Amino acid sequence: xxxxxxxxxxxxxxxxxxxxxxxxxxxxxxxxxxxxxxxxxxxxxxxxxxxxxxxxxxxxxxxxxxxxxxxxxxxxxxxxxxxxxxxxxxxxxxxxxxxxxxxxxxxxxxxxxxxxxxxxxxxxxxxxxxxxxxxxxxxxxxxxxxxxxxxxxxxxxxxxxxxxxxxxxxxxxxxxxxxxxxxxxxxxxxxxxxxxxxxxxxxxxxxxxxxxxxxxxxxxxxxxxxxxxxxxxxxxxxxxxxxxxxxxxxxxxxxxxxxxxxxxxxxxxxxxxxxxxxxxxxxxx
Amino acid sequence: xxxxxxxxxxxxxxxxxxxxxxxxxxxxxxxxxxxxxxxxxxxxxxxxxxxxxxxxxxxxxxxxxxxxxxxxxxxxxxxxxxxxxxxxxxxxxxxxxxxxxxxxxxxxxxxxxxxxxxxxxxxxxxx
Numbered sequence: 512x513x514x515x516x517x518x519x520x521x522x523x524x525x526x527x528x529x530x531x532x533x534x535x536x537x538x539x540x541x542x543x544x545x546x547x548x549x550x551x552x553x554x555x556x557x558x559x560x561x562x563x564x565x566x567x568x569x570x571x572x573x574x575x576x577x578x579x580x581x582x583x584x585x586x587x588x589x590x591x592x593x594x595x596x597x598x599x600x601x602x603x604x605x606x607x608x609x610x611x612x613x614x615x616x617x618x619x620x621x622x623x624x625x626x627x628x629x630x631x632x633x634x635x636x637x638x639x640x641x642x643x644x645x646x647x648x649x650x651x652x653x654x655x656x657x658x659x660x661x662x663x664x665x666x667x668x669x670x671x672x673x674x675x676x677x678x679x680x681x682x683x684x685x686x687x688x689x690x691x692x693x694x695x696x697x698x699x700x701x702x703x704x705x706x707x708x709x710x711x712x713x714x715x716x717x718x719x720x721x722x723x724x725x726x727x728x729x730x731x732x733x734x735x736x737x738x739x740x741x742x743x744x745x746x747x748x749x750x751x752x753x754x755x756x757x758x759x760x761x762x763x764x765x766x767x768x769x770x771x772x773x774x775x776x777x778x779x780x781x782x783x784x785x786x787x788x789x790x791x792x793x794x795x796x
Numbered sequence: 797x798x799x800x801x802x803x804x805x806x807x808x809x810x811x812x813x814x815x816x817x818x819x820x821x822x823x824x825x826x827x828x829x830x831x832x833x834x835x836x837x838x839x840x841x842x843x844x845x846x847x848x849x850x851x852x853x854x855x856x857x858x859x860x861x862x863x864x865x866x867x868x869x870x871x872x873x874x875x876x877x878x879x880x881x882x883x884x885x886x887x888x889x890x891x892x893x894x895x896x897x898x899x900x901x902x903x904x905x906x907x908x909x910x911x912x913x914x915x916x917x918x919x920x921x922x923x
Binding site for chain 2: 546
């Protein structure tokens with residue numbers, strides 16, 4: 512275990528009415544060699560969770576244990592570097608303030624990405640800025656690399672290149688914790704995921720296990736309303752003219768002898784997140 | 797070794813890896829005693845996390861398809877018996893679906909299964 516977060520709470524705002532529960536009792540563990548993705552819609556609490564882990568904001572309660580030998584390497588959401596500095600100077604500065612910084616490795620990345628060393632940071636494109644930031648961070652020796660939305664705003668070619676770099680981290684003994692709201696990307700990169708929504712984790716585990724443990728069942732609406740058939744314990748995904756489609760645990764469907772179909776992760780995610788929303792609305796009504 | 801992984805498929809990635817290796821054995825690309833790529837190399841080649849490849853190999857080992865060679869990686873044992881069993885089960889599944897669709901009750905089918913496995917009238921299926 513390299514990182515353990517237990518019952519983390521972080522609230523924003525004052526008074527009883529205006530409190531935003533950004534992180535509301537989140538627990539998870541990241542193991543060595545994992546590529547762990549924290550997945551959720553905008554505003555789910557992903558960035559706040561990262562900021563608490565890094566000590567960039569003060570948690571209200573909960574425990575965070577980090578077991579690494581080196582400091583955590585981190586690429587924040589806004590990839591801001593010193594705009595007036597040339598790339599060369601940026602590398603020098605990073606070297607002077609970072610322990611265990613491998614300058615040669617960094618220059619290798621910079622050359623690979625064809626980032627001009629004499630260019631000022633502010634005149635680089637968005638993609639180049641991200642590539643520069645990643646080059647700097649990946650040249651830092653670390654046990655744990657944290658990326659907050661690392662591919663935001665990048666074109667597909669650059670994005671794939673970045674994803675390949677992230678994928679390669681465990682091959683060199685590192686561990687990755689990153690956030691994203693792009694499902695197709697997470698499926699390609701992560702082996703473990705946590706689905707976060709409104710400050711809570713709805714589902715967590717190996718992506719393969721999550722895919723395998725859920726399925727879709729189709730219930731005729733007339734049947735679901737009759738008193739003999741109890742309500743379905745799952746997330747309502749969709750309703751057609753005469754049917755309701757639920758996402759349920761496969762074990763549950765088998766137990767109840769319901770016909771089920773496998774579902775793609777995207778459908779699963781949508782059902783979990785939107786289903787959760789409707790449940791919460793019900794409660795407040 | 798390379799094969800394409802469909803990351804957006806509902807089939808788990810580790811299952812896709814297992815299926816591809818089994819297919820390579822069945823088609824003769826991999827033969828009994830051949831080395832398969834190390835976990836690390838396959839992970840690199842197909843762009844999958846090490847943990848996921850490790851899981852596929854672990855399960856292939858349990859299924860008796862591959863075995864670890866001390867300090868040297870994994871070698872192919874074979875896929876024969878296990879494959880035939882799976883194919884038979886698939887056939888049965890199709891048949892059962894037809895039975896269900898044509899209105900044969902669950903209990904009736906269970907009776908047939910019981911008959912075969914208890915040995916009464918099912919001698920030809922004895923194992």
